[in-house]
Amino acid sequence: MNFITIDKSNWTKGIEKSRGTYQIFGPVEDENGCQIKSLEPGGQPKMNADVTVMSPKSVLFPQTETILTADLDESKEDHHIMKRAEQKYTPRAVLGIRPYDARAIQLVKLNFDTKDYRDPYWCDAYEATTFVGIGQNRPTPFDFSTSTGCGPFSEEGLDVLLADLDDRYLAKVLTPKGEAWAAACGFDAGADTKESQVLFDILKKEAEKNISTDLGTDKLAQKSILDLYEAPFWDDVAFSCINCGTCTFVCPTCWCFDIQDETKHKKAARFRNWDTCMSPLFTNHASGHNPRESKVHRVRQRFMHKLKYFVDKYDQGIMCVGCGRCVASCPVNIDIREVCTIMNNYEKK
Amino acid sequence: MDTCIEKIKAICTDLLANGEVEKVIGFAGGSIPMATRPIAVTSEADVEKLVFNAFCGLNLANYVSKNNLPKNGAKIAVVAKGCDARNLVTHMVENQVPREKVFIIGVPCTGMVDKRMIAQRFEDEITQCTQDGDTLTVTSALQQEVIAKKDVLRHNCQYCTHRNPPVYDVMSGDPVEEQILDQPFPDVDHIASMDPETRWDHFAELTKNCIRCYACRNACPLCYCPTCFVDESSPQWVGKGQDKTDITTFHFLRAFHCAGRCTDCGACVEACPMGINVRDFTRKLNKDALDLFGWEAGMDLDRRPPLDVYSPDDPDDFIK
Numbered sequence: 001m002n003f004i005t006i007d008k009s010n011w012t013k014g015i016e017k018s019r020g021t022y023q024i025f026g027p028v029e030d031e032n033g034c035q036i037k038s039l040e041p042g043g044q045p046k047m048n049a050d051v052t053v054m055s056p057k058s059v060l061f062p063q064t065e066t067i068l069t070a071d072l073d074e075s076k077e078d079h080h081i082m083k084r085a086e087q088k089y090t091p092r093a094v095l096g097i098r099p100y101d102a103r104a105i106q107l108v109k110l111n112f113d114t115k116d117y118r119d120p121y122w123c124d125a126y127e128a129t130t131f132v133g134i135g136q137n138r139p140t141p142f143d144f145s146t147s148t149g150c151g152p153f154s155e156e157g158l159d160v161l162l163a164d165l166d167d168r169y170l171a172k173v174l175t176p177k178g179e180a181w182a183a184a185c186g187f188d189a190g191a192d193t194k195e196s197q198v199l200f201d202i203l204k205k206e207a208e209k210n211i212s213t214d215l216g217t218d219k220l221a222q223k224s225i226l227d228l229y230e231a232p233f234w235d236d237v238a239f240s241c242i243n244c245g246t247c248t249f250v251c252p253t254c255w256c257f258d259i260q261d262e263t264k265h266k267k268a269a270r271f272r273n274w275d276t277c278m279s280p281l282f283t284n285h286a287s288g289h290n291p292r293e294s295k296v297h298r299v300r301q302r303f304m305h306k307l308k309y310f311v312d313k314y315d316q317g318i319m320c321v322g323c324g325r326c327v328a329s330c331p332v333n334i335d336i337r338e339v340c341t342i343m344n345n346y347e348k349k
Numbered sequence: 350m351d352t353c354i355e356k357i358k359a360i361c362t363d364l365l366a367n368g369e370v371e372k373v374i375g376f377a378g379g380s381i382p383m384a385t386r387p388i389a390v391t392s393e394a395d396v397e398k399l400v401f402n403a404f405c406g407l408n409l410a411n412y413v414s415k416n417n418l419p420k421n422g423a424k425i426a427v428v429a430k431g432c433d434a435r436n437l438v439t440h441m442v443e444n445q446v447p448r449e450k451v452f453i454i455g456v457p458c459t460g461m462v463d464k465r466m467i468a469q470r471f472e473d474e475i476t477q478c479t480q481d482g483d484t485l486t487v488t489s490a491l492q493q494e495v496i497a498k499k500d501v502l503r504h505n506c507q508y509c510t511h512r513n514p515p516v517y518d519v520m521s522g523d524p525v526e527e528q529i530l531d532q533p534f535p536d537v538d539h540i541a542s543m544d545p546e547t548r549w550d551h552f553a554e555l556t557k558n559c560i561r562c563y564a565c566r567n568a569c570p571l572c573y574c575p576t577c578f579v580d581e582s583s584p585q586w587v588g589k590g591q592d593k594t595d596i597t598t599f600h601f602l603r604a605f606h607c608a609g610r611c612t613d614c615g616a617c618v619e620a621c622p623m624g625i626n627v628r629d630f631t632r633k634l635n636k637d638a639l640d641l642f643g644w645e646a647g648m649d650l651d652r653r654p655p656l657d658v659y660s661p662d663d664p665d666d667f668i669k
Contacts, residue, residue, distance in 0.1 A: 032558040032623045050474065053622060054560070063560065064590035138490060142381070210490075227501070240387040241410065244564035244623045255582045260589055273590050281580050331407065331564055331620035333379040333386040 003196035004182060004188045006162075006169040012044055014185035018093065021184040022130070025059050026095040027052050036094070045095040051140050055252030055325060056101050057108060059094055060125040061274075066268040067121055072263060082270060087121070089128040091180055092146070097154075100145040100321040102157035104252030105131070107321070110314050111255045111303075130181045133158040135203060139210050142171045142324025144337060146208050147215035149317045153204035163203050170196055215316050215337055216344045221312050227348045228308055229300070237339055238299035240332035245276035247326035247334070248302065251321050256282070277301045303339050352458050356521040357428055360454055361396045364426050370452050371419040374403040374412045375428035382478040383464045401428065401482050403498055404617040406461040410570035411435030418450050425451055428460040428521075432614035434514030435647025436570040437567050439610055441496045442654060445573060456516030459483070460498070460506030461615070465624055467501050470494055470589075505615035505628060508533060515648045529536040531589055533637045540629065551629075552597070554557075558623045559596050561589075565627045566603055567618035578602060604630035609638045609656045612647050641665075 006014065015024065019041060026045020028037050033053040039045060040096045070081040105126070112122035135150035136143070145151050155161050159178035162169040170191060173179050182188070248254040258275040261268065274281055277297050284290045310319035320336060327335050364370040370639055377388035378544060379399045382470065385404045390396055410433050429437060442448045450535060467487060477488040510533065513524045532538070543621055553617045563579070566572045578586045579599050587602075588595035591654055604627075609629045638644040641664045642655035645658070659668070 008569070030558070035558070062591075138473065141476045239389055242564065242567040242620070244567040244620065245560075245562035246564050246620075248583050249562050250622060258589070262588060262590075271590060279563075279580065280576075281582060284582070326350070327381060329622040331568055331622075333381065333384040335380040338380060344519065 001210055003169045003193055004187050005191045005193040007189075008169065010187070011169065014043065015035055015095070015186050016041070017186050018184040021091055022181070023092040024095060025056070025092060028071060032268055036097075040175060047096045047134055047162075047331050049096065050237075051098065051142070051323065051328075053321065053325070053329065055104065056094055057065050057104065057252050057255075059092070060105065060129065061081070061108065061112075061255070061257075062121055064271055065121060065272045066261075066269050066271040070268040072268055073266040080268075082268075084120070085269070087124075089124040090104045091128050091130065093130045093132055095132045098323070099133050099154040099156075099158065099161070099281060100134050100148070100150050100151060100323045100348060101252050102105055102131050103145075103148075103150040103154055104157075104323070106157040106320045107253045107316065107319060108117060108255050110316065113210055123203065130177045131157060132160045132162065134162045134164060135207065137164060137203060139207055140324065141212075142328050143211055143322060143340060144213035144215050145322035146211050147213060149320035150321055151204070152207035152211070161200075163200055165199075170199060172196070172200060194246075213322075215322070215340055217307070217311075217340060218305070219308055219344045220318065220340075222316075223308065223343070223346065224348075225304075225308060225312070228343055228346060230235065230298070231306060231343075231348070233342055233346070234251055234296050234300045237303070237334070237342070238296040239325050241278075241295055241299050241334055242332060243278045243280075243295050243298060244331065245274075245278050245325060246329050246331065247336075248276040248278060249274060249281045250325040250329050252321060252323060252325070253306070258282075272347055273328065277305070299334075301334070303343065306336070307340055307343055353521040354362050354399065356645060357366070357397050357401055357454060357456070358399055360519055360521060361390060361399065361426065362393050364452065365390070365396070369424060370426040371401075371421075372659055373426040373428065374409050375399045375454075376401060376407075376409075377402070382475045383462075383467065395453045397553070399428070401456060404480075404501065405430070405460045405487065406464075406615065407568060408436055408570050408614045408616040409433045410440060411568060411616065413437065413440060413446055413451060413570075414573055415445050418446060421573050424449070425545075426454055427451060428454050429514050429517065430456050430461075430614075431509065431511040431514050432458075432647075433613045434516055435511060435612040436614060438516050438647040438650055439612065440570065441650055442652075443610075448650060449466050450612045453514060453517040453519075455514035455520040457514075457522045458506075458509075458510070459519065459525055460502040460509065461619075462498055463500045463503040467496065470496070483669070497589070503615050503616060503618070504536070504626075505613045505618070509613070511612075511645070511648070517523060517649060533639075534632060537632050540633070553593070555625060555627075556596055556600055559600070559625060560623060561599065562622060564620040564622060565617035565625075568616040569607070570614075570616075572603070574606075592646040600627065600630055602628075607628070607631050608634040609642070609644060610653050611635055614644075 024039045025051035034049045036056040051331045066085040069085050070082045099266050112119040139152045161172045256275040257272040306319040373390045374516045377384050393666045403656040412554050471489045473489045473491050475489050479486050487497045644655045
């Protein structure tokens with residue numbers, strides 16, 4: 001664990017220098033709001049950007065990703081044999097990621113990297129990626145990350161955590177990956193460990209004061225699944241829902257995907273797309289049976305997955321990091337904080 | 350307009366008390382600044398939850414369909430701005446819901462505000478917003494602004510010529526003056542004046558950040574097909590990934606399905622999480638419907654839409 005000081009006047013130079021090693025991702029602002037994007041040489045991350053509309057999950061888990069390809073030309077020896085799509089997993093650095101988004105990646109990892117299964121696409125991308133987070137001195141009004149096991153200065157899942165001190169960044173280097181990144185940037189001005197940690201602690205405390213939502217999740221684990229499943233409140237929760245995929249697509253922890261095959265001339269590709277439990281196609285059976293036929297079923301699935309099934313299966317808290325993106329983007333103002341409170345407080349009569 | 354809310358509540362209380370309606374679909378206050386939430390009020394006690402303000406930007410006709418009408422003789426009441434009422438009329442003209450099942454509580458509307466336009470005036474996130482008549486007081490951690498509603502109206506509201514519901518059962522206020530516009534479609538004219546390549550680029554740029562969440566489709570009262578063509582899987586009509594052609598296909602087809610039906614209520618743009626002005630697609634069709642057929646959707650229960658009648662006077666030769 002060591003700290004380094006990065007003068008902001010050296011920041012851009014360092015980032016440009018690191019391009020020899022890393023593909024850079026970071027927040028940028030365009031006409032559709034802030035997004036995390038791959039930055040071309042010269043393109044700089046907007047480190048003090050508003051929260052990005054979409055989370056950084058796409059860096060490891062693109063919305064559409066080709067996973068297998070095949071040649072359909074029967075004159076070829078290996079025709080119709082599906083092979084892993086060629087994809088480069090050269091080092092990449094995500095700059096300016098918010099601490100809650102880094103935790104989200106650890107939650108998604110629970111699904112893609114298990115004892116029994118290792119999703120090679122996600123895991124290879126994960127291993128190639130260095131996460132350089134920035135502490136949030138001023139959390140947004142939608143931020144409730146202190147209730148979800150992280151917070152504005154959480155270190156989980158990060159390789160480096162930066163603190164913005166106006167004219168400089170104070171960087172807490174957390175992993176060997178983080179050390180390698182700092183070295184590639186040429187950031188080597190060491191800072192006193194003890195003093196720096198005190199500063200981080202103060203900033204963290206100040207930042208956390210700005211988060212007003214204190215979300216109760218303590219009783220979810222002890223509830224009966226069926227009681228919650230059959231609870232009478234779902235019709236009311238779901239009434240306004242239009243069943244768009246916004247909440248699930250902007251969510252940093254939603255990991256469901258759907259597999260599609262497409263052919264064009266003599267080429268075939270199998271790819272995966274983000275799926276959304278809001279869609280009538282989600283888990284629709286080939287038989288025609290749809291286990292989640294109505295909007296109420298689908299809304300219930302989303303909240304039960306995040307706030308109950310996940311809690312029970314992984315014992316890692318809720319499948320939500322408190323970023324508030326779904327709250328901010330939902331066209332009909334369905335608020336996961338309210339639904340969580342209803343579920344946490346529910347007692348079967 | 351916000352004085353309407355007391356009248357709306359009084360009307361709703363009466364309707365629910367005398368059993369004339371099973372529920373009232375209206376707007377409730379939201380949990381975050383500048384948000385409202387569609388709600389179905391079924392008891393007099395819940396009438397107090399209703400609000401009507403400059404943030405009621407969705408279209409409540411979207412919550413009325415043949416699948417959710419009361420089974421008995423009761424009706425559904427809907428709090429309806431000009432555009433909501435026109436979409437209810439469109440539902441009726443398209444035989445989705447019978448007129449006698451819907452009680453329209455008309456609201457004379459002076460427009461909804463563009464939340465993105467307001468957010469752009471702030472360096473940080475908005476923490477509070479209150480409305481007093483035509484004035485909004487908007488607060489963030491760093492600044493506070495008093496904004497005139499007329500300066501931040503949504504584009505579709507700026508160009509609205511039917512603020513008063515054309516069909517209603519009761520009005521919740523005196524009709525407001527309708528706008529008369531010299532140039533009702535400057536945006537369409539602008540796009541039409543582009544050379545084909547530039548125009549193509551315009552639409553490619555427009556949808557480049559589309560995430561295919563289908564919020565635009567799902568917020569639209571016109572999109573009531575039991576299975577949308579993009580959700581059809583046997584056979585599959587369109588690819589489901591982020592391929593540009595597939596995204597464009599979705600947007601083009603969605604727009605064409607709205608031809609002669611769209612009321613330009615703006616719910617699609619309101620719902621889009623990526624801030625895409627999908628009205629750039631539908632507005633051209635609205636202009637064509639007006640120019641070629643003198644048609645504006647949802648104005649009249651007794652007139653058939655131009656695309657479901659044959660007329661010897663059709664302006665196009667190919668059909669004669």
